[in-house]
Amino acid sequence: MRIIFLSLLVFVVSAGGASAKYSFCNKSSYALSASIGYVDGDRLATRGWWRLRPGQCKVVLTEQAKPGRYFVYAEAIPGHKGPLRTWSGDTALCVENTGFFNLRNQDVCRDDPLRQRKFFNVEVTEAAGGAWQTDFTEASTYTVYSAEVAGVQRLLTDIGDDAGNIDGAMGRETQRALANFRRKKGLSDGYTIDDDIIDALIEEANAREAKLGFFYCNKTNNPVWSAIAEPLDDADYRAKGWWKLEPGDCSKILKGALDKDHYYVYGLIEDPTAERTLTGGNKSFCVNTIMFTSETDLSCGDQELDEAKFRRFEIGGVESATFDFLPEMFAEPAPAAPNP
Template sequence: MIKHIAIVSAIMVCTLAGFGLSSSARAEYSFCNKTSYALSAAIGYVDEGRMFTRGWWRLRAGQCKVVMTEAIRPGRYFVYGEAIPGHRGPLRTWSGDTALCVENESLFTLRDQDVCAGDPRRQRDFFAVDVPADNDGSYRTEFVEETNYNVYKAEVAGVQRLLQDVGYGIRNIDGALGRTTQEVLREYRQDRGMGDSGVYDDALIDQLIAEANERDAKVGFFFCNSTQLPVWAAIARPAGEGNYNSSGWWRLEGSECAKVIRGDLTSDHYYVYGMMDIGDEDVPMIAGEKPFCISDVQFEAEDGIDCEDNGFVEASFRKVSIGSEKSATFRFAPEQFNKELATTSGNAGGR
């Protein structure tokens, strides 16, 4: 069986700020998003000797939200945030080094951290928050970025970023509601039949978020498992000057799909590899044509290195040509592994 270690490469910039309250103030734990990104956030905490994780809370740029209404006891909590998929560029996260379980596609409260033991893609690396004894039952975690926005400037910067994400002419994300930003807002509203003012409100922000996420859902590189058995999948993508980077693993249940590259595809080809999980062993994909490094744990490897000397093994990946398409889907089928599996695992269809 393939083993795993959750590895998240991320840029983390966070400010943890507790604040004292009078005895009449309401006890709560709140998140405050002082970045230009719309975020999804989660929290982890120990209760009666068990680690709970809860999420996702959607935070618009500049928005603060209460996530726990009970009195906050002193001790260690864990927090994680990630930008919505609709934001262009690499996924931006606010993370640490404590791997905890989440649900990828829905709201969740998890009381058992063993539920993601077989699937590293259901783990996120949370950062620790130490709540002091003098917190008066309330605490706040602020998500920030290199540009030190206040709440209002973060809100404006968030609108600017979203307009840029959906293809409108915002050049600078600076948190200033100047003439150019107002003109672009007016253009966006007119194009969507939402009036002709150069202002924004929550409804417009939610529309921008939905549109950015909808656009993202249509582009990228997808794996789909068109078998009835689990498949562990890996990909090698061009990394400039004829080099490639290989990475994995994505665990795909039967008939399940996953996005492995975000945003518009910029290469005319990629290389893919898979291992079918038949219970007591992993059966490799056949008919590969180019060797890349892999590992039995979650990995990223540069092309051109000696696999064995660097703790990897070599595997033959299959080339997938996509031409000038901005989106592509590779489907793992039983016959790509061996004839015996093709007979026993059937032909479940992908999406």
């Protein structure tokens, strides 16, 4: 699931007084979830998620945008095909993974990388007059209207309908696919684009994606830190981790329909008495103590990483698979040495 950083544009909107605010504008072909970080008194706060339809602009902070540094992050909805697209940077800040959140304590995710996102920096200037807008864009330059059309084209493609090229132009193929989808949903005839049709497309794309992918489930009584290695070709693999799974939790590790017949899995039980690793490992991959991605075309030493034995998991030709971490799969703690 390679994270892609797409081009972004940040610019000032001339405004002042009562209209001062911070806005996001989605000029991409993706439906987005966006978040902002800012200084709130003596703390650094984060707030999100705002759903941004393609072509939609939204006020996210109604108070005056003060000169100084803000932090912004956005990611595409899971229903879009392909690797996760993000608009990101280098500053790790805390978020909640679902629902709207407003966090004023950045320590809450210090030990949980799944609740961290890499925000990019935005410098608001005095010349802004208290109002600032951040645009999320792609290599293709879209207006607000053409981004909306391109977003509908992408969503139709995500659910398996042929809408032609994703180019922001309302051609005949797009009109035909959109009219068919409207009829399927019992909406009025034609190919009108409105919020209801975009929301219905987002809902269907997310529902389709929810059934696909590779999942981990923790069926032990302790937290499990997990990693995975996926085949790239006949000889090479990419390993990555860590995902923390609380007892009883399940998490999607790879999105989209699976197209390999096997994967390699790895886990560590968080046990205060000793480190307990997943047994049955038969192939070595490179790992690190923090979040990592490594490939087998370089040695672990060249990547300054450690080595661990991963366990092969056959899935056949299915598009979705789940690996359950069970208590008996982990090595028992070594007995304590007797006191002399």
